[in-house]
Amino acid sequence: MSERDALSYLVEMKGIVKRFPGVVALDNVDFSLLPGEVHMLLGENGAGKSTLIKVLSGAYSMDEGEIFVRGEAVSIHSPMDPLALGLRFIYQELSLVPQLDIARNMFLGIEPRRLGFVRIRELYDRAARYLEKFHMDLDPHAVVGTLSVTQQKLVEIARALVKEAQVLVLDEPTDVLEDRSRRDLFAVINELKRSHSVGFIYISHRYAEVHQLGDRVTILRDGKNVGTYQVAEISLDEIIEKMIGRKIENQYPDIGPPREEEALRVEDLRQGSKLKGVSLNVRKGEIVSVTGLMGAGKTELGRAICGIDPSDSGAVHVEGHRVNFSTPDGAIRAGLAYLAEDRKALGLIQIHSIRDNYGLPSSSRLTRLGLINHGAIDREAAEFMGKLNIKAPSRHTKAGQLSGGNQQKTVVAKWLGTRSKVLVFDEPTRGIDIRGRAEVYALMSELLEQGIGILMLTSDYNEALEMGHRVLVLYRGEIVREFQRGEATEEDILRAAIGAGEKTTAGEGAT
Amino acid sequence: MKTASSARSQMWKGIQPVLGLVIIYVAFVAVSPTFRTFDTFKTILTQAVILGTLAAGPTIVLISGGLDLSIGSLFVLVAVCAGRLLMADVPVALVVIFSLGIGAACGLLNGVITVGTGIPAFIGTLGMMKVYRGIAEILGMNRDMSRFPESFQIIGRGYLIPIGIMAVAFLLVYLFLSRTKMGFNAYAIGGSNEVSRLAGVPVKRYYLVYYALGGFFAGLSAIILTSRLNFSNSAWGAGMELDAIAAVIIGGTSLSGGVGGIGRTVIGVLIVTALNAGLSHLGVSSSWQRIAIGIVIILAVWLDVIQRRRELKA
Numbered sequence: 001m002s003e004r005d006a007l008s009y010l011v012e013m014k015g016i017v018k019r020f021p022g023v024v025a026l027d028n029v030d031f032s033l034l035p036g037e038v039h040m041l042l043g044e045n046g047a048g049k050s051t052l053i054k055v056l057s058g059a060y061s062m063d064e065g066e067i068f069v070r071g072e073a074v075s076i077h078s079p080m081d082p083l084a085l086g087l088r089f090i091y092q093e094l095s096l097v098p099q100l101d102i103a104r105n106m107f108l109g110i111e112p113r114r115l116g117f118v119r120i121r122e123l124y125d126r127a128a129r130y131l132e133k134f135h136m137d138l139d140p141h142a143v144v145g146t147l148s149v150t151q152q153k154l155v156e157i158a159r160a161l162v163k164e165a166q167v168l169v170l171d172e173p174t175d176v177l178e179d180r181s182r183r184d185l186f187a188v189i190n191e192l193k194r195s196h197s198v199g200f201i202y203i204s205h206r207y208a209e210v211h212q213l214g215d216r217v218t219i220l221r222d223g224k225n226v227g228t229y230q231v232a233e234i235s236l237d238e239i240i241e242k243m244i245g246r247k248i249e250n251q252y253p254d255i256g257p258p259r260e261e262e263a264l265r266v267e268d269l270r271q272g273s274k275l276k277g278v279s280l281n282v283r284k285g286e287i288v289s290v291t292g293l294m295g296a297g298k299t300e301l302g303r304a305i306c307g308i309d310p311s312d313s314g315a316v317h318v319e320g321h322r323v324n325f326s327t328p329d330g331a332i333r334a335g336l337a338y339l340a341e342d343r344k345a346l347g348l349i350q351i352h353s354i355r356d357n358y359g360l361p362s363s364s365r366l367t368r369l370g371l372i373n374h375g376a377i378d379r380e381a382a383e384f385m386g387k388l389n390i391k392a393p394s395r396h397t398k399a400g401q402l403s404g405g406n407q408q409k410t411v412v413a414k415w416l417g418t419r420s421k422v423l424v425f426d427e428p429t430r431g432i433d434i435r436g437r438a439e440v441y442a443l444m445s446e447l448l449e450q451g452i453g454i455l456m457l458t459s460d461y462n463e464a465l466e467m468g469h470r471v472l473v474l475y476r477g478e479i480v481r482e483f484q485r486g487e488a489t490e491e492d493i494l495r496a497a498i499g500a501g502e503k504t505t506a507g508e509g510a511t
Numbered sequence: 512m513k514t515a516s517s518a519r520s521q522m523w524k525g526i527q528p529v530l531g532l533v534i535i536y537v538a539f540v541a542v543s544p545t546f547r548t549f550d551t552f553k554t555i556l557t558q559a560v561i562l563g564t565l566a567a568g569p570t571i572v573l574i575s576g577g578l579d580l581s582i583g584s585l586f587v588l589v590a591v592c593a594g595r596l597l598m599a600d601v602p603v604a605l606v607v608i609f610s611l612g613i614g615a616a617c618g619l620l621n622g623v624i625t626v627g628t629g630i631p632a633f634i635g636t637l638g639m640m641k642v643y644r645g646i647a648e649i650l651g652m653n654r655d656m657s658r659f660p661e662s663f664q665i666i667g668r669g670y671l672i673p674i675g676i677m678a679v680a681f682l683l684v685y686l687f688l689s690r691t692k693m694g695f696n697a698y699a700i701g702g703s704n705e706v707s708r709l710a711g712v713p714v715k716r717y718y719l720v721y722y723a724l725g726g727f728f729a730g731l732s733a734i735i736l737t738s739r740l741n742f743s744n745s746a747w748g749a750g751m752e753l754d755a756i757a758a759v760i761i762g763g764t765s766l767s768g769g770v771g772g773i774g775r776t777v778i779g780v781l782i783v784t785a786l787n788a789g790l791s792h793l794g795v796s797s798s799w800q801r802i803a804i805g806i807v808i809i810l811a812v813w814l815d816v817i818q819r820r821r822e823l824k825a
Binding site for chain 2: 306308332333364
């Protein structure tokens with residue numbers, strides 16, 4: 001990059017310093033973006049990625065440093081400034097109006113008008129032209145709320161491009177996407193950088209994406225730029241090493257053999273068109289991974305087993321006893337726990353403390369003669385915080401203030417408090433950084449030693465293979481393949497997940 | 512019990528309404544020396560009884576994330592029912608039990624209508640507000656309901672008994688919210704319906720109880736006023752639900768659920784009552800009193816909004 005003229009940079013940030021009381025969040029960081037490149041920005045939580053982006057977006061003002069856009073020094077003080085310069089930011093959370101259609105979202109605030117009236121036909125025509133130009137196969141009349149998450153991401157990108165964006169900042173855009181949708185998104189990004197010379201700053205937790213998509217990569221650690229590389233020149237291991245500042249051997253712990261006794265048995269579980277007769281079993285001390293594409297029925301399976309959504313038929317047994325799983329309460333009493341993927345909305349009450357969250361499902365157990373034993377809740381919550389190594393100032397810390405890894409550990413604590421025998425983890429490490437992941441995996445392996453059975457629903461094939469004693473592949477509500485540990489590769493799983501396995505099923509022709 | 516943390520900022524937030532109350536009281540004492548007498552103090556407490564017992568209900572309902580706009584109408588319905596029963600020479604004990612029962616039953620019905628059907632609480636209870644008031648008017652219009660038996664008049668007479676009833680009501684609500692499973696879970700349900708359901712809490716069933724308790728306290732409040740004034744009138748109660756909700760909010764219970772407590776409501780009720788009493792004492796008209804209360808509501812919630820925003824940034 002040294003040979004390039006500084007003028008050719010779309011964006012150049014030089015010597016950026018940002019201090020917060022007691023911390024230097026950005027310490028003399030340099031960063032640049034060329035037209036038509038995807039520049040991956042990596043780092044652990046707290047490394048300074050979002051701070052750097054917030055400086056660029058005008059959400060924070062920097063203490064020192066300079067920013068150049070297309071070679072000219074610019075001052076960015078408010079969120080409006082970067083917009084005028086052709087910079088657009090697409091955050092993790094979707095920022096579309098779900099009730100409006102694609103065209104209206106794309107032109108929200110800049111509708112073509114004449115005499116104060118919106119020119120409806122022109123709006124749809126232009127939306128259609130843009131979508132075609134960007135090679136997005138979308139109907140401008142489709143209501144955004146009915147689209148898939150991938151399609152909504154594409155609409156957000158289209159909206160940014162309508163406003164003539166030359167720089168797009170994408171903050172973990174694929175975190176909620178599964179493999180195939182990610183490829184769709186990547187195709188659009190590749191197309192845009194080639195034919196429109198758009199530059200992308202791309203923040204991701206998925207390190208595998210670096211080599212799939214990136215041209216250059218910058219790694220931040222503790223607020224410093226520890227290196228900018230052409231992606232071809234650096235391996236994934238080296239990137240991770242740079243990120244955490246030490247060598248990481250293996251984020252997956254050793255997992256012992258399962259016990260003989262059965263923990264969970266599910267027989268012929270059916271639920272409309274979502275689950276078409278699923279049977280499986282999990283032994284004590286065993287992790288069974290269930291994987292498949294989005295919409296294959298993973299979450300539905302977990303929720304049905306744990307009594308959250310009603311099933312049409314089927315049976316669930318925990319340690320040989322039949323479970324009344326028509327309500328969550330019945331399933332919990334039997335020793336089942338569902339650890340939802342969406343920890344914010346379904347796992348923890350964000351505005352409440354760790355101890356209150358801990359006490360919630362255990363409040364029946366901890367009630368004597370109608371009175372709650374608050375002392376016991378405090379004692380047990382503190383005990384679990386120690387045992388599970390939950391890092392927080394105290395048990396009164398609000399759940400919403402915890403990191404992803406610590407939130408997940410708090411959810412686990414909450415369910416261990418109900419004396420669970422089987423934990424159903426739905427996407428246990430989604431949105432959690434690499435250090436947090438390793439801790440969650442280590443915790444799972446400890447749970448196995450205590451004889452707990454784990455059913456892990458995951459769309460991360462690597463995780464499914466590395467953590468599972470067995471891997472079951474769901475396809476349209478049915479288990480189509482079972483792999484023993486060490487028997488399959490990610491590709492084998494993918495093949496089964498898209499319905500290309502040898503075991504074809506009768507329902508398949510019905511698409 | 513407040514749900515949350517012992518962190519210093521939380522404590523400071525809890526203290527603010529108390530501080531507001533002290534400032535209001537001290538200000539009135541400074542302006543008008545006669546305000547300081549023990550008599551005025553007793554008067555404020557007595558005046559707080561009707562609003563206080565009524566506000567016990569929305570404290571529980573708001574913490575659980577619900578809302579009941581019908582308790583003002585429910586209040587007058589119970590007052591009219593009690594008046595008619597007393598005029599019919601029904602024994603006083605039976606009248607009291609029956610009146611409280613009507614309150615609780617109507618509250619329960621509100622719960623069934625909103626939680627049972629999924630109609631938003633605002634709409635469902637707005638509808639019932641009209642229904643209860645209509646029934647109260649049919650039962651009570653142009654009827655003489657006064658000069659009740661001596662044994663009924665005792666309930667609201669003087670200082671000790673009404674203040675005592677309010678104190679017991681507050682204590683029971685305190686124990687309910689802090690020590691019973693159903694009360695403890697009210698915070699969780701208000702914090703997140705779905706997280707609570709997934710944790711095995713029978714959310715809908717519990718809501719019915721919270722709403723029934725709201726109706727019960729509306730009934731209790733109505734009995735005390737009917738007894739104290741020794742007559743009953745179907746024109747009472749208009750806007751009382753909003754006064755009660757306002758007092759709860761001023762105390763620091765969150766309208767969006769999950770945060771609050773009866774202790775805060777006590778403070779909120781005292782702020783409203785002291786403000787009214789003080790302004791009356793100074794000869795300020797009731798219209799200006801209303802304006803003052805309105806401003807206090809906005810200030811209290813604004814303060815809360817500012818602090819929450821600062822917390823988010825920190």
